[in-house]
Amino acid sequence: MSWRGLTWPLVIVLTVFLARRYLDVVEVRGRSMAPTLHAGDRLLAVRLRARAGDVVLATDPRDPRRELIKRATSVDRHRVRLRGDNAAASTDARTFGAVPADAVSWRVILRYWPLDRVGRVPPARVKEGGERPAPFPM
Amino acid sequence: MLTLRSILRPTRIVDAHCDIPCGVYDPEQARIEAESCLRIIEKHDASDDALFKARCINVKEERAELVKHHLDVLWHDYFKPEHVEKYPDLHDTFWKATKQASKVKQSLDAGAAKELLTMIDTIDEMWKSTGGPEKTRVNGRPS
Numbered sequence: 348m349s350w351r352g353l354t355w356p357l358v359i360v361l362t363v364f365l366a367r368r369y370l371d372v373v374e375v376r377g378r379s380m381a382p383t384l385h386a387g388d389r390l391l392a393v394r395l396r397a398r399a400g401d402v403v404l405a406t407d408p409r410d411p412r413r414e415l416i417k418r419a420t421s422v423d424r425h426r427v428r429l430r431g432d433n434a435a436a437s438t439d440a441r442t443f444g445a446v447p448a449d450a451v452s453w454r455v456i457l458r459y460w461p462l463d464r465v466g467r468v469p470p471a472r473v474k475e476g477g478e479r480p481a482p483f484p485m
Numbered sequence: 486m487l488t489l490r491s492i493l494r495p496t497r498i499v500d501a502h503c504d505i506p507c508g509v510y511d512p513e514q515a516r517i518e519a520e521s522c523l524r525i526i527e528k529h530d531a532s533d534d535a536l537f538k539a540r541c542i543n544v545k546e547e548r549a550e551l552v553k554h555h556l557d558v559l560w561h562d563y564f565k566p567e568h569v570e571k572y573p574d575l576h577d578t579f580w581k582a583t584k585q586a587s588k589v590k591q592s593l594d595a596g597a598a599k600e601l602l603t604m605i606d607t608i609d610e611m612w613k614s615t616g617g618p619e620k621t622r623v624n625g626r627p628s
Contacts, residue, residue: 377502
């Protein structure tokens with residue numbers, strides 16, 4: 348058997364290996380990211396550093412077994428501030444402050460379920476302190 | 486086996502939570518704010534004090550926003566997929582009711598405010614017939 352015959356199987360094995368390490372699918376629970384994301388939405392996430400404005404997955408600083416989905420509103424080398432798009436129903440940086448940058452290693456790029464809302468999950472333009480306020484006086 | 490289905494079925498659940506879902510829901514909360522809107526519109530219409538009218542508009546807009554908030558919480562948090570099976574028009578009802586609340590926020594139309602009350606009552610029936618009073622109010626709903 349020549350080496351040439353092994354090219355495609357190798358490519359496939361390598362692709363699956365990389366895909367499993369750097370891509371994952373997740374399901375949303377809760378409504379702190381409404382109206383951007385709703386409970387039950389299924390998303391494609393990539394293992395990439397967060398940039399300000401991205402929707403990201405982060406380890407919950409209060410319970411490392413739990414994973415949060417929030418928007419990164421400011422990012423520097425050491426820390427990331429997380430906020431829910433639905434401020435009135437979100438527990439986030441306002442409660443637990445910034446999280447270490449290495450707790451945020453996945454970026455959400457795509458929603459593939461439900462089918463009528465398939466599409467990119469776009470980053471938002473954010474400026475520190477300019478986060479979405481509560482929709483009514485609190 | 487690595488199938489498309491297994492690839493697309495998420496094993497990771499990510500939380501977009503508020504920490505404390507207290508589990509107390511009642512359309513009455515929205516109704517009281519909507520009743521305020523109606524009364525304020527009536528008071529606005531009966532007055533000829535420009536300053537009072539301006540305050541009426543201000544407060545009415547705030548109350549109408551609260552109606553939307555309370556309806557949203559019911560919609561997102563109380564109602565579950567099995568309720569949609571029972572009431573296939575549930576999403577449509579909420580969508581129309583929250584739109585109606587926007588209309589009340591934007592206008593001084595007492596008719597629109599009354600229509601909003603009717604819509605909230607429809608939601609109240611759904612809430613009641615799905616066991617809302619027993620399941621969500623402490624010691625059941627006081628009548």
